[in-house]
Amino acid sequence: MPGRRGSPSQAPPHRHLTGGRTGGAPVAEEVRAEMVANVWKVVAAQGDTVDDGDVLVILESMKMEIPVVVETAGTVTELRVGEGDVVQEGDVIAVID
DSSP states (O other): OTTOTTSOEEOOOEEOEESOOOSSSOOOEEEEOSSOEEEEEEOOOTTOEEOTTOEEEEEEETTEEEEEEOSSOEEEEEEOOOTTOEEOTTOEEEEEO
16 A cells, blocks of 8 residues: 555565476465565465465565465465464465365
8 A cells, every 4th residue: 555654565466386286186285485574464264265366365575565375276274374473485374285
C-alpha cells in the first residue's frame, strides 16, 4: 500500500517449489523462501486444500509484502512457519501433497 507509513508495499508473488510430479506417484512439493524475510501473515493452514496460485503466506522484507503462492494444487501437509518468524533463503515454508 504505497504512501502508508508502517504498512509494507505489495511485491509480485513468489513461486518457488522443489520436488515435482512426474508420470508416477505424486511427490510432495516443498515451498521454499526465496529471500531472507519476516513472516508477516499466514494465510493457509495445515490440512487446507490449495489450488495453483493460492497464497500460503505473506512475507515482509524491506517494507514490501511478498505473497508466496503454490504452483501445484494439493493439500498443505506441513506448514513450517508462523507469523513473526524469520525465514532464510531456501528455508521450507510448507509442504504440499
